[in-house]
Amino acid sequence: MTNLPDWLTDGRDSATLAAMLDPSSSSSLESLAIESRALTLRRFGRTMTLYAPLYLSNYCSSGCAYCGFASDRKTPRRRLEPDDIRRELTAMKKLGITDILLLTGERTHNADFDYLLRSVDIAAQEMQRVSVEAFPMSIREYRALADSGCTAITIYQETYNRERYEALHRWGPKKDFIERLETPARALEGGIKTAGLGVLLGLSDPGEDALSLYRHVRYLGRTFWRAGLSVSFPRMRPQTGGYEPPFPVDDHSLARIIFAFRIALPDVELVLSTRESAAYRDGMAGLGITRMSIESRTTVGGYHDPENNGKGQFDVFDDRSAHEFCNAMRAKNIEPVFKNWDPAYNGPADVNNTILHPVKPQPCL
Amino acid sequence: MDYLQLGSYTFSSRLILGTGKFSNATVMLEAVRASGAQLVTVALRRFNREQLADDLFSPLRALPGITLMPNTSGASTAAEAVRAAQIARELSGSPFIKVEIHPNPQHLMPDPIETFEACRILAKEGFLVMPYIAADPVLAKRLEEVGCTSVMPLGSAIGSGQGLATAEMLNIIIRESNIPVIVDAGLRSPSEAALAMEMGCGAVLVNSAIAVSDNPPAMAGAFAGAVDAGRKAFKAGLMPKSSFAIATSPLTAFLGAKV
């Protein structure tokens, strides 16, 4: 069994965060909110970056205890073919979306790397920004993704508690804790420009997971110092008949975690999805969260033909249209930002840039 | 025990001394002794028979526990710095080199481009490269990337005594660095050295503040105490600063009452 890396277990840098997360700490939630809001305003201004998820396929080989798409679930499986993808993209663009997150399950024969790469290629032709949340890949695979126009990947460790992780990921490639842990580093090494991290709150002790998550972000920031970093806060909801999270995180606790992360990581993008209610998202906008998904469909496809798509990966709680959502932002004096990237910036990051590149002056056209 | 690790060398003292501006060599040596410094920087100069007392090599070698860190002051280009480093290593036998390239003799600000180039070459040649730089967080990471042993950002201009004018930048450098950060230049008082250590610096380099003091050995001792205090405080964990004000209408009202 490989040892846990030092950066994960070393608590010296995370002591301040730990103090803020401690519910018995002297910092009231309101005082954390004030500080978090001030830092967010200073660094990010009055803006909210927007994106939407597109599930390419719900085929999955893994057995995650908590997921509606686990391979032993009876969910009908489907994947989008290239024409399907183009239709979905057209529908999404009509809603104003230009920044998309492509999702698949764990690697399967039906939705493998080549499928993902082709899908990225199609999406990059239509969208201003393409991110991917899929299975762990090799450095070479990430480089190929970057070459095709993917500039960010999201990969949640789910939980940094190894025992809990191994119990929850019952079979399939996702069972390997260390491989998953090393994935964001591989992505950045391969030239992906931004890595998005997170834990699925509710699976394990949230305080412990939050500290580990912070350490992961700090380690990646020091190692890949040119890289962009973002943190998401997906929270498991208790679901009847579904998986019951053993460590449910209530609204106040989630807020404390978000504020503490903003204070501890003033420059990192913090993301909240449509798992959360409209009221919660509106409340958190401007207090720490800087990026949100909108118009989310968590079924495969779902933008082109909203009625006909089966059960999603999770229930969407904020089902407002982009229009309604933007009005809500503007009412809070926050500008919704649909485009925060340009494909001119696509391509792999130059990770080992130790040679100075002399600039040859080009004649102006 | 809390050692400063530089290459394969471990030091118990986190105060590094410069040897310039002292009234004479005897005072300088007294100051070095009083400071407890184990790493001392020296410059390469032309031999001059009229000034035999300029030579510090023998007297410094006679002090126990001292490792020399020659510097490349006088060099204006990477090529000159590399040449000076090679000569200095040959003479001293020490792998340490402080890369110091300041082309402007008034403000003595370091040239980042020549410094980077010199460090890139010297690191490949096996030196323990310690570059003197402005407090530039990106330059610091680039130098770490090419194999420097530490980075030495200035607190303020050499001899200016303006203290930690670059504190905000130093904080970023310290936070993001995987190698020791050694504040060099501009420290005027022991309290500033303590503050630098409290911020998380690996060590500080002090020259002018000690050399021009009325009593350099006493001042050197004071700096040693300050560096020690600052380091102990950093290790013990300082109380977090609170800058919170209280809002008039609560931002968290939307969460409702806590369940």
Place this chain on the structure above:
Amino acid sequence: MLTLELNGKQQIVPHGSAVTDLLSIIGSVDNNVAVVINDRIIRPDKRSTHQLQEGDRVEILIFAGGG
């Protein structure tokens, strides 16, 4: 006699002088110096045998005070 450039100035030494002879002439009695001739470092163990040539550019360097 040979004419050398020593530390930027003219220096005359007898024909056939080795580096150690030059060091005696200028008053560097111990080996606390670096010797560079025409951009090549001359190590201490080579100084008694290394012969000086007409027009050699010689630099003799010490460690002096400096931050």
